[in-house]
Amino acid sequence: MATYAIGDLQGCYGPFKRLLEQVDFNPSQDHLYLVGDLVARGPDSLSCIDLVYTLQDSVTVTLGNHDLHLIATVLANKQANPKDKLAPLLASDKLASYITYLQSQPLCVYNSQYDSFISHAGIYPLWSIETALRHSDWAQSCYQGAEAADYLKAMYGKQPDVITDTQDKQVKFNSIINVFSRMRFLTNELCLDFENKTGLGQESELQPWFDHARFKTASTQFIFGHWAALEGKTNLNKVIALDTGCVWGGPMTLLNLSTNEQITSK
Numbered sequence: 428m429a430t431y432a433i434g435d436l437q438g439c440y441g442p443f444k445r446l447l448e449q450v451d452f453n454p455s456q457d458h459l460y461l462v463g464d465l466v467a468r469g470p471d472s473l474s475c476i477d478l479v480y481t482l483q484d485s486v487t488v489t490l491g492n493h494d495l496h497l498i499a500t501v502l503a504n505k506q507a508n509p510k511d512k513l514a515p516l517l518a519s520d521k522l523a524s525y526i527t528y529l530q531s532q533p534l535c536v537y538n539s540q541y542d543s544f545i546s547h548a549g550i551y552p553l554w555s556i557e558t559a560l561r562h563s564d565w566a567q568s569c570y571q572g573a574e575a576a577d578y579l580k581a582m583y584g585k586q587p588d589v590i591t592d593t594q595d596k597q598v599k600f601n602s603i604i605n606v607f608s609r610m611r612f613l614t615n616e617l618c619l620d621f622e623n624k625t626g627l628g629q630e631s632e633l634q635p636w637f638d639h640a641r642f643k644t645a646s647t648q649f650i651f652g653h654w655a656a657l658e659g660k661t662n663l664n665k666v667i668a669l670d671t672g673c674v675w676g677g678p679m680t681l682l683n684l685s686t687n688e689q690i691t692s693k
């Protein structure tokens with residue numbers, strides 16, 4: 428019995444399938460965390476989501492921005508991005524089942540056996556694990572509930588402040604969605620920056636979210652994807668970046684949580 432996490436699939440079905448074969452993934456015994464962005468720019472989003480759907484009893488997805496955009500495209504009539512190769516998926520007769528499945532997935536999870544927190548973009552430095560899980564549960568009740576289309580339609584505001592203690596449910600929803608699915612750099616005031624997607628070491632007043640002192644002494648391991656420009660490097664032992672840019676010509680990366688070993692797709 429093994430527990431794995433794989434970085435962003437982004438429609439790269441071949442490498443995903445090969446990684447599962449490389450570790451001899453056994454759905455009746457093993458568990459797989461997917462850190463989000465199953466779909467979008469790569470060649471075969473439909474096959475990716477179809478395989479995940481087939482394996483769903485052995486898989487947990489933490490939704491990424493592209494997964495949420497797909498849900499919004501279908502439920503709230505948002506425009507699909509023309510750069511995303513989603514036409515075959517949007518035409519699938521199983522689309523409604525895929526969307527219902529994605530809506531049933533969280534924004535973050537905590538695995539106590541491996542003391543590991545997993546989400547697509549990361550965790551806001553000021554949120555405890557418990558706070559993060561509570562916010563994820565609340566936001567999921569929004570994108571899974573009767574008002575999902577309304578919440579999703581208005582989730583695109585670039586709201587840099589992270590505000591959760593408000594009566595405005597849309598502002599709270601957007602803050603939580605932004606942290607878990609879009610965050611990269613933060614300002615000195617711990618506001619989100621939506622423009623800079625570069626890697627580390629740039630001359631900038633911005634810091635990556637994991638630059639906060641908390642992560643230098645953390646015992647919990649933080650696993651995330653979303654940020655291909657990091658090329659899998661955070662310079663921190665307990666902060667693990669799994670998006671190694673498969674869709675941009677890099678490998679796809681799998682972490683074995685049981686052994687801490689990382690494997691890249693052949």
Ligand SMILES: [Mn+2]
Binds near residue numbers: 493547
């Ligand atoms: Mn992403």
